[in-house]
Every structure is written in structure tokens, then in C-alpha cells.
Amino acid sequence: MDASDLEHRARTRSGCIPPALVSRLLELGHAKEVERQALGGEWFCALEWARVLGGQDRQVEALEVLDPYLATGWWTAAAATAGLLEEWGRGEEAVALARTHMASARSYAETGGGLALESFARLLARNGLADDAFDLLRPHIDDWPLAHALIDIAQAAGRDEEAAGLLAARIPAGHECDSPWCCRGLEPHLAVGLLATVHERQGRVEEAVALLSTHQFTSVNGRDQLADLFARHDRIDELRAYADTEPLGYAAQRLAELLEERGDVDGAITVYRRVGQGSLRRGNTAVELARLLARHDRYDDAIEVMRTSVDAPGGAEDWIVDVLCTLYAEQGRQPDALAWLDDLKARRGKEEWELFWIRLPLMAACGRVDEAVELTRAHPEGTTSYAAEHVATLLADAGRTEDAVTVLEQYAPANTTTLAGYLIDLGRVKDALALLQHTHPPSPAVPTTRLWLDEPPF
Structure with missing residues (x-):
């Protein structure tokens, strides 16, 4: 085994048996094959087989399965083994193992860099060594994921004040980034969010609100931190006022969620309707409103909301149409969904693949699988590998594996994982493994242009 080869296979899910198919092999009674592959260099088989053995109180055997992978010095194997030891109540051994592998690595990159530091620090903190974890991450405060981990760990270490000082030093007074290339290291708007988290944790809620209120960006990963803070502290009037001005609609979404939690469904509906047209994420707001209505069995209203959204200029995006058709399907109204798609196609004069595929499961639910297959083949993109996967799904779901x-064999090596899964379902395990495995990873592509630019445009 070679660490770089293992890393390549695990990261790309190529040339190996991926986790989902390992689980399928076990579910279908092929435990012996999983064990054999685990001993032959298949990392995901080894990890799952070790879990199986651990669950049978055969921890010594489980660790023996992982030993050859650990011997390569591959950090992922060390982290996974430490995780199992921790699950088994052997936290001190987990820390010792991870510490040894961190120390023996010849370079920062060899451990996986920041990901390794973060996972090791969190392991330390979970096992009573939060101070050590804080000290480990402190020099890396300018790295966003490590800064986030540092703030999480600061509470357990009793060092919130120190963490707050580190963050405050990275927020220039009155500074606002005017371009994505403005700041290096931990950007001020990220530091603001983390510092507000610490202040709230310390009970300094007013300071957290003031900090977030004076900054331009408080939305990260589909949530608005200021809105969430108002909701947690039952400051509903401030949340209402903020929802009226926050342009992305995340604050309105949080307000609607809070009202729904309190049983005020009509109030939540009103919030979505009021901000919907003015939101920069109008389609998302319509979807959230429709899902709210559907949760309360108001499907006709939900469908009307989505139909209005689709009919708006630029509204017939595939994901919006998919939500509408899903609402129809949840009511058992697949024929109505198909009729609506037919009408949309007639109005547009064509049906791109992004919209066409949505009709396939609807047809299958109406017992029209063969018709759906033929319709797909007649589509301009019906001979592509991605179309083949949709056809295969229809057939397999109908029991025609x-x-x-x-269908999929005609397009190999495309859709390899899907094809291998069906072969396993049919008991053709050797054929599936032959399809998945190869001896060496492909040679890295030679770039013809620079891979990284630090000036706009990228």
C-alpha cells in the first residue's frame, strides 16, 4: 500500500469500492467479500469491516485490519482509527495514536494540512485536553476553518476572552471589504461573525447584536447570524424589522420559522408573501412558502405559489419546476404534473433536458415506464450517458435490473458506480468489482495554464 495512492482513491472515489457499495455488499450478505477486499487494500472495505468487528466486541481484530493502512503514514487512516478507538471508550489511546502520526509526518501537507490539525484539535478537546487544542490552533487564527474550530474549543478551554482578543485584532475599525480580493487571512466579516458568537456565549448579547448590526455581511451558508441571534433571544420585534430590510430573505425565513414553531402559521405565510417580490432570492422564498403550506396540508395553495413563481420572468428554472412537480406527486397527482409540463413545453416550443428528465419518474408512477424510455431515446440528448442513467433508474425501480x-453497459466507463451497484444487486459481485477497481490511479493531467491566480479575474 502507498499513502498517496490511498489518498487519491479515497478522495476521488475512483479505482476503489466506494462507501455506499460497501454498505450494499454487507446488506446483501457479502461480508466475506468485504473482509477479503479489506485485507487486499480496499480502504472503505477495511474501515467498514473494522466497524463491524468492533460492534462484535472484536476490537483487536478490527485494529489488525487497519494496521497496514496505518503503516503507510496516511493521516486519514490514523484519524479514522482514532475515531473508532474513541467510539469504543478508549479516548487516551485515540489521542496517543493521532499525536504519534501528527508528529511523525514529514510535512504539513502529509497530514492533510489544516483538516488534520482541525480533527486532531477537536479530538484533544473531546478528551479533556482543550487547553492543548487551543494552543495548537492559536497560531493558525488566520485560517478560517481553524479559526472556527478554535472558537468552538475556546469555550471548553475557558479561554473565550483570549479568543475574543485574537478576533478583535483582526477587525479594522470601520473597515468594509470592497472586493473579494481585499483582505488576506481571516477576513474581517468572518472575524466579526466569530467574535459575535463568543460575545453571545459570554452573555454579552447587546455587544454581539451591535457588532453584527454594523457589518455588511452576516449571512453564511444559507443562514443569517443576526437573524438567528434575534430568534434565540426571543427578540421578535427586532427580527421583524431586520427581515424587512435584509435583501437575501434569510432573515424573513428565520422569522417565518420562528412563527411556525409557535403555531402562528398564518403569520409565517404573511412574512413570506410580504418579502417575496422584493427578495433577491425570490425563487427560494417561493419554495420556502410552498413547503410551509404543504407541511400544513394546503397543497392547492402551495401548487399555486409555485405555478406563479414558474410563470414569472426567468422563473422556469429546472429546480423550481422540480419542486412544483414534486408537490403534485406528493398528492398523487402525477397526471396533473405531466399535463402542466406538456403545457409548459407547448408555450416554450421546446423542452430542454433539464426540464425533460423531471417528467420521467412521473410517467413511471403512472405505469408508463416503457413509454418514458422510448420518449427519452427520442430526445435530442437521449443518447448521452446521463440520459442512460435516468433510463436505468426507471427500469431498476420497476424491478427490471x-x-x-x-442500458448502462453501452456507456461504460460512464456511470460506473451506478452500474456496479446494479450488478451487486444481481449477485454479480465479481463483475462489479472488476468494473470498479484498477491497479494504478490515472496519471495527473498536465496543466496548460496556471492553476492559481491571486489577482482578478480568476
């Missing part, structure tokens, strides 16, 4: 395999 052999036919699904026949």
Missing part, C-alpha cells in the same frame, strides 16, 4: 444493466 437486468435491463438497467444492459
Whole structure:
């Protein structure tokens, strides 16, 4: 085994048996094959087999399975083994193992860099060594994921004040980034969010609100931190006022969620309707409103909301149409969904693949699988590998797995994982493994242009 080869296979999920198919092998009674592959260099088989053995109180055997992977010096194997030891109540051994592998690595990159530091620090903190974890991460405060971990760990270490000082030093007075290339290291708007988290944790809620209120960006990963803070502290009037001005609609979403939690469904509906047209994420707001209505069995209203959204200029995006058709399907109204798609196609004069595929499961639910297959083949993109995967899914869901395999085999090596899964379902395990495995990873591509630019445009 070679660490770089293992890393390549695990990261790209190529040339190996991926986790989902390892689980499928076990579910279908192929434990012996999983064990054999685990001993032959298949990392995901080894990890799952070790879990199985650990669950049978055979921890010594489980660790023996992982030993050859650990011997390569591969950090991922060390982290996974430490995780199992921790699950088994052997936290001190987990820390010792991870510490040894961190110390023996010849370079920062060899451990996986920041990901390794973060996972090791969190392991330390979970096992009573939060001070050590804080000290480990402190020099890396300018790295966003490590800064986030540092703030999480600061509470357990009793060092919130120190963490707050580190963050405050990275927020220039009155500074606002005017371009994505403005700041290096931990950007001020990220530091603001983390510092507000610390202040709230310390009970300094007013300071957290003031800090977030004076900054331009408080939304990260689909949530608005200021809105969430108002909701946690039952400051609903401030949340209402903020929802009226926050342009992305995340604050309105949080307000609607809070009202729904309190049983004020009509109030939540009103919030979405009021901000919907003015939101920069109008389609997302419509979807949230429709899902709220559906949760309370108001499907006709939900469908009307989505139809209005689709009919708006630029509204017939595939994901919006998919939500509408899903609402129809949840009511058992697949024929109505198909009729609506037919009408949309007639109005547009064509049906791109992004919209066409949505009709396939609807047809299958109406018992029209063969018709759906023929319709797909007649589509301008019906002979592509991605179309083949949709056809195979229709056939397999109808219990025609052999036919699904026949379709996908014509496009190999595309859709390899899907095809291998169907072969496993048919008991053709050796064929599936032959499809998945190869001896060496492909040679890295030679770039013809610079891979990284630090000036706009990228």
C-alpha cells in the first residue's frame, strides 16, 4: 500500500469500492467479500469491516485490519482509527495514536494540512485536553476553518476572552471589504461573525447584536447570524424589522420559522408573501412558502405559489419546476404534473433536458415506464450517458435490473458506480468489482495554464 495512492482513491472515489457499495455488499450478505477486499487494500472495505468487528466486541481484530493502512503514514487512516478507538471508550489511546502520526509526518501537507490539525484539535478537546487544542490552533487564527474550530474549543478551554482578543485584532475599525480580493487571512466579516458568537456565549448579547448590526455581511451558508441571534433571544420585534430590510430573505425565513414553531402559521405565510417580490432570492422564498403550506396540508395553495413563481420572468428554472412537480406527486397527482409540463413545453416550443428528465419518474408512477424510455431515446440528448442513467433508474425501480444493466453497459466507463451497484444487486459481485477497481490511479493531467491566480479575474 502507498499513502498517496490511498489518498487519491479515497478522495476521488475512483479505482476503489466506494462507501455506499460497501454498505450494499454487507446488506446483501457479502461480508466475506468485504473482509477479503479489506485485507487486499480496499480502504472503505477495511474501515467498514473494522466497524463491524468492533460492534462484535472484536476490537483487536478490527485494529489488525487497519494496521497496514496505518503503516503507510496516511493521516486519514490514523484519524479514522482514532475515531473508532474513541467510539469504543478508549479516548487516551485515540489521542496517543493521532499525536504519534501528527508528529511523525514529514510535512504539513502529509497530514492533510489544516483538516488534520482541525480533527486532531477537536479530538484533544473531546478528551479533556482543550487547553492543548487551543494552543495548537492559536497560531493558525488566520485560517478560517481553524479559526472556527478554535472558537468552538475556546469555550471548553475557558479561554473565550483570549479568543475574543485574537478576533478583535483582526477587525479594522470601520473597515468594509470592497472586493473579494481585499483582505488576506481571516477576513474581517468572518472575524466579526466569530467574535459575535463568543460575545453571545459570554452573555454579552447587546455587544454581539451591535457588532453584527454594523457589518455588511452576516449571512453564511444559507443562514443569517443576526437573524438567528434575534430568534434565540426571543427578540421578535427586532427580527421583524431586520427581515424587512435584509435583501437575501434569510432573515424573513428565520422569522417565518420562528412563527411556525409557535403555531402562528398564518403569520409565517404573511412574512413570506410580504418579502417575496422584493427578495433577491425570490425563487427560494417561493419554495420556502410552498413547503410551509404543504407541511400544513394546503397543497392547492402551495401548487399555486409555485405555478406563479414558474410563470414569472426567468422563473422556469429546472429546480423550481422540480419542486412544483414534486408537490403534485406528493398528492398523487402525477397526471396533473405531466399535463402542466406538456403545457409548459407547448408555450416554450421546446423542452430542454433539464426540464425533460423531471417528467420521467412521473410517467413511471403512472405505469408508463416503457413509454418514458422510448420518449427519452427520442430526445435530442437521449443518447448521452446521463440520459442512460435516468433510463436505468426507471427500469431498476420497476424491478427490471437486468435491463438497467444492459442500458448502462453501452456507456461504460460512464456511470460506473451506478452500474456496479446494479450488478451487486444481481449477485454479480465479481463483475462489479472488476468494473470498479484498477491497479494504478490515472496519471495527473498536465496543466496548460496556471492553476492559481491571486489577482482578478480568476
